[in-house]
Every structure is written in structure tokens, then in C-alpha cells.
Amino acid sequence: MADIFREVDEDLRRDRLKAFWDRYGTAVLVLAALVVAGVGGWRGYQYYQHREASQAGDRYQAATRLAADGKADEARKAFAEIGTSGPAGYKSVARLREADEIAKTDKAAALRLYQSIAEDGSADAMLRDVARxxxxxxxxxxxxxxxxxxxxxxxxxxxGAWSSLAREALGLAAYKAGDMAEARRQFEGVVSDADAVGNVRQRADLMLAVLPPAPAAPAAKPTN
Incomplete structure (x- = not known):
């Protein structure tokens, strides 16, 4: 008797499975195909990204060698190509190097490129600060x-990390414009910055030494 019930139960399960498959089988196959295609597509995309990054790295190193060999024009063009068509990780770096090469012969054009990078919201924040x-x-x-x-x-x-260098640039600009009071204020800010990077504090000390002395504070009026 138990065998009969088991056979009936198995028949019912087969009937339910057949009914389910008849109703949803096509959808299951489509879903499975989409999953496989999605995994394959993601793997393909990862491979594409890796290949693009590897090729961009090779191109960047080649451009760097051109710059080191003194071939500024060729290096500038190579960096410009990467900055235009390279993957996101290399674009801003290549544009910075392009601006560096341009600055050797055309500072005004280099300034425009630095400004463009600094204003590019899609670029890495640190690279934008370097461009600034x-x-x-x-x-x-x-x-x-x-x-x-x-x-x-x-x-x-x-x-922040760049504040002393930023103050130095502001001080130099004020000095060039003849605003000695503002130049002194900026350089004094650099000297008092315990976290000033590199030898920027020494340069600020030298600038303070050549600046005209700060005007003496007016003497207090005697009171009756």
C-alpha cells in the first residue's frame, strides 16, 4: 500500500513539474540565458578595461621617454592623444604632462590647459589640485x-596639504603686482606653517628678507 501512495505522490510531483515547465519553462530558459550573457558580458568588459589600461600605460611610458629624451613636441602630442582617447585613469595625468611640456615654450597655452584640468569635475580631486x-x-x-x-x-x-604652496604662489603674485603688504602677509603665513612642504618655508624666508620692512605701527597718542 505504501508503494502505491509513493507512486501516486511521484506522479503528482511529475504532473506539477510538467505543468510548471509548460507554463514557465520558456521564461526560465530566457532568464538563464540572460544570466550567462550578463556574466560573459561583464567578463568581456573587464578584459576590455584591462587591455585599454595596459595599452594606455605603455603609451604613457613611451611619451614619458620622449620627454626625458628632450623630444618635447613629440611628447606633447603623445600626451595629448592619451588625454583625448585614453581611459579615465590616464586622461588627467596625461593632460597634466601635456601642460608641463607646453609650458616649456608657451606658458599662456599651458596656463589655459591647467585651468581646464582644474575645472574638470570628472577629474580626480588631487590631480585637479596639482593642476591648480x-x-x-x-x-x-x-x-x-x-x-x-x-x-x-x-x-x-x-x-591642507597644499596650503603653503598656494600661499607662496599668492605671495609671488602680490610681489609682482607691487602689493608688498599682501606679499609679506602670505610669506609670513608660509613661515608660520609648521606643515609647510619641502623647502617652501626657506623660500618664504628669503622673500621676506628682500621685501621692504613692514611699516611701523603708529605711536599711541598720549592721553591727558
Missing amino acids: LRGAYVAVDAGSREDVRKLVEPLASAN
Whole structure:
């Protein structure tokens, strides 16, 4: 008797499975195909990204060698190509190097490129800050005091890793514009910054030594 019930139960399960498959079998096959295609597509995309990054890395190294060999024009073109068509991880770095090469012969054009990178919201934040600083130092020679201010004033006021360099650029721009009081204020800010990077504090000390002395504070009026 138990065998009969078991056979009936198995028949019912087969009937239910057949009914389920008749109703949903096509959807199951389609879903399975989509899953397989999705996994395959993702793997293909990962392979494509890896290949693009590897090729961009090779191109970047080749451009770097051109720059090291003194072939500035060829290096600039190579960096420009990567900055235009390379993967996201290399674009901003290549554009920075392109601007560095341009700065050797055309500071005004380099400044425009640095400004463009600094304003590019899709670029890495640190690379944008580097573009701000490099652009500011170029702007001291080839731009205006306002160009310098727009580029690095946010960095100078943030008291971050770049603040001492930003203050130095602002001080140099003020000195060039003849604003000795502002130049002194910026360089004194660098000297008092315990976290000033590199030898920027020594350079600020030298600038303070050549600046005219700060005007003496007016003597207090005697009171009756």
C-alpha cells in the first residue's frame, strides 16, 4: 500500500513539474540565458578595461621617454592623444604632462590647459589640485594676479596639504603686482606653517628678507 501512495505522490510531483515547465519553462530558459550573457558580458568588459589600461600605460611610458629624451613636441602630442582617447585613469595625468611640456615654450597655452584640468569635475580631486598649483606658478609669469587667486585661493584657505604652496604662489603674485603688504602677509603665513612642504618655508624666508620692512605701527597718542 505504501508503494502505491509513493507512486501516486511521484506522479503528482511529475504532473506539477510538467505543468510548471509548460507554463514557465520558456521564461526560465530566457532568464538563464540572460544570466550567462550578463556574466560573459561583464567578463568581456573587464578584459576590455584591462587591455585599454595596459595599452594606455605603455603609451604613457613611451611619451614619458620622449620627454626625458628632450623630444618635447613629440611628447606633447603623445600626451595629448592619451588625454583625448585614453581611459579615465590616464586622461588627467596625461593632460597634466601635456601642460608641463607646453609650458616649456608657451606658458599662456599651458596656463589655459591647467585651468581646464582644474575645472574638470570628472577629474580626480588631487590631480585637479596639482593642476591648480602648477597653473598658479605659471600664471605668476604668464597670467594675471587674478588668475593666480582663482586657482589657488581655495587651497590656501583650506589649511591642507597644499596650503603653503598656494600661499607662496599668492605671495609671488602680490610681489609682482607691487602689493608688498599682501606679499609679506602670505610669506609670513608660509613661515608660520609648521606643515609647510619641502623647502617652501626657506623660500618664504628669503622673500621676506628682500621685501621692504613692514611699516611701523603708529605711536599711541598720549592721553591727558
